Amino acid sequence: MNDKKFSSSSYFQTIQDKKIIGSKCVDCGAVHLPPREICATCLSENMEEVSFSGKGELAAYSVIYVPPTAMIEAGFGRDNPNVAGIVKLVEGPMISAQIVGLDTKNPAEIKIGTPLKATFVERGDRVFLAFEA
Numbered sequence: 001m002n003d004k005k006f007s008s009s010s011y012f013q014t015i016q017d018k019k020i021i022g023s024k025c026v027d028c029g030a031v032h033l034p035p036r037e038i039c040a041t042c043l044s045e046n047m048e049e050v051s052f053s054g055k056g057e058l059a060a061y062s063v064i065y066v067p068p069t070a071m072i073e074a075g076f077g078r079d080n081p082n083v084a085g086i087v088k089l090v091e092g093p094m095i096s097a098q099i100v101g102l103d104t105k106n107p108a109e110i111k112i113g114t115p116l117k118a119t120f121v122e123r124g125d126r127v128f129l130a131f132e133a
């Protein structure tokens with residue numbers, strides 16, 4: 001069991017609850033998502049919970065034609081590519097996630113800086129954080 005307040009398992013659990021919870025350094029104000037026990041900026045352990053708005057913009061992306069098994073099982077592949085992206089959140093951190101709602105038939109039209117908002121995708125019995133254009 002991992003009973004740390006902020007960990008990959010605490011993050012996974014909040015995503016199952018369809019909430020985006022990170023950690024904020026009380027000493028320097030840096031915010032982290034996924035949440036961290038120790039501030040990446042000042043190494044303080046004085047962290048508090050912070051809720052993210054889920055708003056951000058597309059910072060980088062890749063259109064995936066040969067996805068991993070779990071995504072093939074979800075119906076993605078050569079004829080239905082999915083987009084893996086890096087999202088710059090309005091609160092500052094960047095996070096990788098699936099991006100939905102983009103025109104994967106015309107990947108050259110996908111623009112860096114496209115406004116995105118968080119959504120939750122259910123695959124099997126798990127919930128994943130994704131972003132939609």
Ligand SMILES: [Zn+2]
Nearest residue numbers: 025028039042
């Ligand atoms: Zn800090």
